[in-house]
Amino acid sequence: DLIPDWKERKDPFVTRALKSEVQQDDTLFLTRSRAIKLPEWVVPPYLRHHGNLVLSGSEMVRWLVQEAVSLGVRFYPGFAAVEVLYGDSGVAGVRLGDKGRDREGEPQVNFVPGEAIEAKVTVFAEGSLGQLAEDVIRRQGLDEGRIHQIHSLGVKEAVKLPPDHSFGENRVVHTFGFPLTDVFGGGTIYSVDKNTIVVALVLALDWKYADLNPQQELQVFKSHPYVQRILEGGEVIAYGAKTLPEGGYFALPRPYTDGALIVGDDAGVTDVRKLKGWHNAMRSGLLAGQAVMAAIERDDFSAATLQIYGELLGASPVIADLKRGKN
Secondary structure: OOOOOHHHOOOHHHHHHHHOEOOEEEEEEEOOOOEEEOOHHHOOHHHOOOOOEOOOHHHHHHHHHHHHHHOOOOOOOOOOEEEEEEEOOEEEEEEEOOEEEOOOOOEEEEEEOOOEEEOOOEEEOOOOOOHHHHHHHHHHOOOOOOOOOOEEEEEEEEEEOOOOOOOOOOEEEEEEEOOOOOOOEEEEEEEEEOOEEEEEEEEEOOOOOOOOOHHHHHHHHHOOHHHHHHHOOOEEEEEEEEEEEOOHHHHOOOOEEOOEEEOHHHOOOOEOOOOEOHHHHHHHHHHHHHHHHHHHHHOOOOHHHHHHHHHHHHOOHHHHHHHHOOO
């Protein structure tokens, strides 16, 4: 919807994306020593991945930045917003973090105080566990009548395999069971390119053990005989971690207020059944853009006008997605 002709573009990102289509998709139940493959008819349709593309999120963002720059959008990376500014009519902008402080927080010779960035509309798109959006939601009472947002944590490692590895390309494996016997979550292994795979474990953050360490659990997952065979001779080349909002439909805050909109994982639009959120985050951003345009045309940036975003979101596939898995 955003870039209809993207497949016709021959830039490196698109070329890599089209080569990454999932052709083999397995779901396994792991016991301590065995891997039991589930027949495809047992796996719900929303958990099947044939035809999906395995992408690097950061690469896709850089590609989209180039697209936006060509349309005249200006980006200022490297500046962290640390505080929401409020005025008489609601959200008025954000304050950037100070530059040039030492590790004790004392100003150095290159100290520059954080600037105040004022705007008629501020769109909060910090991703999962966004601190500024959380402040807006709490202060403006946008979560009234909703359940508190809950989260899972995913940890992953990218592994370079030897040329003669057996995992193959264009393959995705999802697991449940070992090592998370009484913790909600599961594992994934997927190919990124010819010799690189990513192995990951996602755990709900409501675990009851004070000493549970997700990174350690990933190492236990890698010790399973099935996973161990895949990783044999491999070398870890990168690490990553990310939280996912999993409260779903009943945890969605009201995503608009005077002078502000909340999109993506900041609003909690990840589809909990699929554990996928990119599509909903992007669509929420598209709809937020339409609402901002309407506000500019009316020269009114109050919640009364910005509620157009809530209406568009409510009628969109985003909310339909979340409603299907609301329980």
